[in-house]
Amino acid sequence: MTAFHNIVVVGGGGAGLRAATAIAEANPLLSVAIVSKVYPMRSHTVSAEGGAAAVIADDDSLDEHAYDTVSGGDWLVEQDAVEAFVREAPTELLRLEHQGCPWSRQPDGRIAVRAFGGMKKKRTWFAADKTGFHLLHTLFQTALSYQDIVRYDEWFVTKLLEDEGGVHGVVAVELATGRIETIIANAVIVCTGGCGRVFPFTTNANIKTGDGMALAHRAGAPLKDMEFVQYHPTGLPFTGILITEATRAEGGWLLNKDGYRYLQDYDLGRPTAEPVLRSMELGPRDRLSQAFMHEHAKGRTIETPYGPIVHLDLRHLGAHVIDTKLPFVRELCSKYQNIDPVKELIPVRPVVHYMMGGIHTDIDGATPVGGLYAAGEVACVSINGANRLGSNSLPELLVFGARAGKAAAEYVRELKTGPRSAVYAQGRDEERRLRHELGKRTEGTERIADIRTEMQTTMEEGAGIYRDGDSLDKAAVKLHELRERFDRAAIDDHSSEFNTELIALLELDFMLDIAQSIVACAGRRTESRGAHQRTDFPKRDDEHFLAHSLVHHSGRVEYLPVTITRWPPGERVYGR
Amino acid sequence: MSAHQQPVSAFWWLHQWSYLLFVLRELSSVFVAWFVVYLLMLVSAVSAGQGPYEDFLAWSGQGWVLVLNVVALAFVLLHAVTWFALAPRAIVVPRVPPWVVLVAHYLAWAVLSAGVVWVVLR
Amino acid sequence: MKNTPKTITMQVTRFRPGEDEAPVVQSYEVPLRKEWAVLDGLNHIKDHLDGTLSYRWSCRMGICGSCGMTVNGKPQLSCATFLTDYAPGPVRVEPLRNFPVIRDLVVDISDFMEKLPKVKPWLIHDGEPPEGEFLQTPREMDEYKKYSMCINCMLCYSACPVYALEPEFLGPAAIALGQRYNLDSRDDGAEDRRDVLASAAGVWACTFVGECSTACPKGVDPAGAIQRYKLTAAVSALKDYLLPRGARR
Incomplete structure (x- = not known):
């Protein structure tokens, strides 16, 4: 079967919904479809907790937000994109406010802002500590009022149709029925989010398998800066559930096994009772996660069955602050850790949280492949560089979701030709491939869960917070072996209706691609910058590596110089 | 797609105490109706004079009528109590805690009942 | 804690359209661990015992709303309901009631x-x-x-x-x-x-x-x-x- 839309948005999270509404507003005559493997309100945007940064306070300025972002990203940042980002972020957050988002307020009814890691001013808007949840539901519910946006809920995209350097649609499977459909489109916007599930211990939801990155990669778009994987310093052991940075913004402390605020030993400032911006617990995530590793090496963390931990201390904040500003943290601690942060210490350890890298796009979300756009975590513009600052990702997905939507609407307006018959043939080929996957994998000797687990362990050991040439080489060899074993993987389930095992197989296929890209880029970047720390090359090397890595599907890696407008590379200074 | 329609058991209301309570409350409307009928019978008997009124009292004194009225009273009480219990959730007054709304309902009930008692026993 | 059994039986309602006329119950033994939610038990089944079991899940932190199921007769988020609360078991896992069942624990909403x-x-x-x-x-x-x-x-x-x-x-x-x-x-x-x-x-x-x-x-x-x-x-x-x-x- 074949359907047609002018623009197909893959992914129904924050970026996808924003892109779709931007298209509907730019040109109401266009037919827009959102194809998502989950119902849009289940998307992982829902899990974001702490907040969304945008300049609104009187004492703040766009330049300060831009500088914090550039220095936070260790200068591996497109500065023209950052300037657009900080300029448009307040408009986007206000737009959400006008759509009903319940932003937390000051007593007089104006928007409240809180401190956040690496930010020199208080500029993080928040909806208690369920910011992503409220943001996503506001976007989704508002999108319901756009009756012309077509939704393919619980459809899994398996391929982008690509012909003569342009993208012309997707092939997707309807989960409920197993129906495979070719959806022709003049443009495709990929908004599928990150790929945290490539690692064993992550805050990311089960659906975060890098689908969009792999889809675009296979369609010819390079992936950018894939070696930059963010570890959030505070995840709950065992589950990996995120404990928001807002806990530290509200005044929480990180303590080692001796009850000592160890961050003071890592050039992050002096401990004070009240939180100080860009200092100590409000330092950037890469530096905090690295400090944890050093504490561990010194034997000053606490061993648990689920790895070493330190403690996050919120007790001095009191029940009132915790209940009004951090109620979800209290709920999560109680449910998943059986502790009350009002009275007890929270065990935490660094956890894979966010992918700075992604599909290479320009400032309008356009990839080098005609008609292919990307926005949100799946994309890499890059405003995040080598390390994203907390609370920049939510405004990023709004700003660049909207930009990609407008750019795609403009692209299809100027497009003169429709797809050639070759595109339809590709659709039929893909349908055959999928039927084959479903049928042939009866005799295999490998279980997908085993391959997945080994891939995750390989990534943690080879490409974790600290890497070196040796660990990365080993990881590359292992991933190659896993790719071969994947071809022999069997599935138990050969039915059509809601076959989640087939989806898990296709996701693993994508994840193996992504894992290889991460390791390939990390192996070639022989310097340390932001979240990419090489023990064999501990210094930043601006001479050779003030450049984005671009990895092509062939495995070739090239470098693209960073755009610098106003902030020449300097030292990242926190706490002094 | 051949989805399976989950059947609803005829005894679904026995599966959970809250469901049973709900069905009993629904059932209470029958007894409320009975009290209305009983009241109309009383009014009719009173208007017909001393004789019919005494006949009515004698009829009401029979065992089965007494039992019926006791059961009906229990159901009407159930109805009233559950009705009051939901009042604070339906009537949300700014800056007034829900328990005040609940207590106000019980107070109003007490005052009305006292009024009735005063009229009857005067 | 010496007497705590190391496994628990999960009785999972299966429905495979085209194969099952009506739902059937299938039992699985899964490890009983302190931290494990009902969802972790299902994931253990899916990964190691029976890849054909289908259910929805995503955030595993009680915010995405995917993993609603009927656990021992009550509607619950399976990521926020813990196996130890049902020890020694068995724990019954059924699809959410009042919705048509597409497959196993997946309902049509x-x-x-x-x-x-x-x-x-x-x-x-x-x-x-x-x-x-x-x-x-x-x-x-x-x-x-x-x-x-x-x-x-x-x-x-x-x-x-x-x-x-x-x-x-x-x-x-x-x-x-x-x-x-x-x-x-x-x-x-x-x-x-x-x-x-x-x-x-x-x-x-x-x-x-x-x-x-x-x-x-x-x-x-x-x-x-x-x-x-x-x-x-x-x-x-x-x-x-x-x-x-x-x-x-």
């Missing part, structure tokens, strides 16, 4: 997805929005805050006998979300939502069982939202009847 837009769950504001933000005090926000916490997990529909018997009923979550906007100081859409909310399939279908609020994992209190709207609807109907046109609202 398209009925809700069609009803939700009917209550117009978006902000309707007469005229242009302000230059900056709408002012809204914390007290004004408290008016609707709890109704905005709905994660659309469908546990309330599963708990509601009215929805079971009267599939036309809009249902607890949809009505609560309509109320969420009605009570928002920035919204002027209450009149637009009235026809749907105050209809026979709207609040008046509800007979206040109250189980939706008991089942809700996020403290939304849809039952309260519905009762409150009944009063609102009754008062405005009365006003329509008694007042001349110009004086209404």
Whole structure:
């Protein structure tokens, strides 16, 4: 079967919904479809907790937000994109406010802002500590009022149709029925989010398998800066559930096994009772996660069955602050850790949280492949560089979701030709491939869960917070072996209706691609910058590596110089 | 797609105490109706004079009528109590805690009942 | 803790369309670990015992709303319900009630997805929005805050006998979300939502069982939202009847 839309948005999270509404507003005559493997309100945007940064306070300025972002990203940042980002972020957050988002307020009814890691001013808007949840539901519910946006809920995209350097649609499977459909489109916007599930211990939801990155990669778009994987310093052991940075913004402390605020030993400032911006617990995530590793090496963390931990201390904040500003943290601690942060210490350890890298796009979300756009975590513009600052990702997905939507609407307006018959043939080929996957994998000797687990362990050991040439080489060899074993993987389930095992197989296929890209880029970047720390090359090397890595599907890696407008590379200074 | 329609058991209301309570409350409307009928019978008997009124009292004194009225009273009480219990959730007054709304309902009930008692026993 | 059994039996309802005429129960032994949610048990089955078992899950932190199931007869988020609470077992896992079953533990929620837009769950504001933000005090926000916490997990529909018997009923979550906007100081859409909310399939279908609020994992209190709207609807109907046109609202 074949359907047609002018623009197909893959992914129904924050970026996808924003892109779709931007298209509907730019040109109401266009037919827009959102194809998502989950119902849009289940998307992982829902899990974001702490907040969304945008300049609104009187004492703040766009330049300060831009500088914090550039220095936070260790200068591996497109500065023209950052300037657009900080300029448009307040408009986007206000737009959400006008759509009903319940932003937390000051007593007089104006928007409240809180401190956040690496930010020199208080500029993080928040909806208690369920910011992503409220943001996503506001976007989704508002999108319901756009009756012309077509939704393919619980459809899994398996391929982008690509012909003569342009993208012309997707092939997707309807989960409920197993129906495979070719959806022709003049443009495709990929908004599928990150790929945290490539690692064993992550805050990311089960659906975060890098689908969009792999889809675009296979369609010819390079992936950018894939070696930059963010570890959030505070995840709950065992589950990996995120404990928001807002806990530290509200005044929480990180303590080692001796009850000592160890961050003071890592050039992050002096401990004070009240939180100080860009200092100590409000330092950037890469530096905090690295400090944890050093504490561990010194034997000053606490061993648990689920790895070493330190403690996050919120007790001095009191029940009132915790209940009004951090109620979800209290709920999560109680449910998943059986502790009350009002009275007890929270065990935490660094956890894979966010992918700075992604599909290479320009400032309008356009990839080098005609008609292919990307926005949100799946994309890499890059405003995040080598390390994203907390609370920049939510405004990023709004700003660049909207930009990609407008750019795609403009692209299809100027497009003169429709797809050639070759595109339809590709659709039929893909349908055959999928039927084959479903049928042939009866005799295999490998279980997908085993391959997945080994891939995750390989990534943690080879490409974790600290890497070196040796660990990365080993990881590359292992991933190659896993790719071969994947071809022999069997599935138990050969039915059509809601076959989640087939989806898990296709996701693993994508994840193996992504894992290889991460390791390939990390192996070639022989310097340390932001979240990419090489023990064999501990210094930043601006001479050779003030450049984005671009990895092509062939495995070739090239470098693209960073755009610098106003902030020449300097030292990242926190706490002094 | 051949989805399976989950059947609803005829005894679904026995599966959970809250469901049973709900069905009993629904059932209470029958007894409320009975009290209305009983009241109309009383009014009719009173208007017909001393004789019919005494006949009515004698009829009401029979065992089965007494039992019926006791059961009906229990159901009407159930109805009233559950009705009051939901009042604070339906009537949300700014800056007034829900328990005040609940207590106000019980107070109003007490005052009305006292009024009735005063009229009857005067 | 010496006597704690190391495994627990999970009795999972299976339904494979085309294969099973009616749902069947299949038992699996899974490790019983302190930290394991019912969902972790299902994942163990899927990864190591039987890859054909299908269910939805995503965030595993009780916020995405995917993993609602009936656990030992009660609607629950399987990521937020722990195996040890059911020890020594067995623990029964069934699909959410009151929905058609697509496969195993996966239910069809398209009925809700069609009803939700009917209550117009978006902000309707007469005229242009302000230059900056709408002012809204914390007290004004408290008016609707709890109704905005709905994660659309469908546990309330599963708990509601009215929805079971009267599939036309809009249902607890949809009505609560309509109320969420009605009570928002920035919204002027209450009149637009009235026809749907105050209809026979709207609040008046509800007979206040109250189980939706008991089942809700996020403290939304849809039952309260519905009762409150009944009063609102009754008062405005009365006003329509008694007042001349110009004086209404």
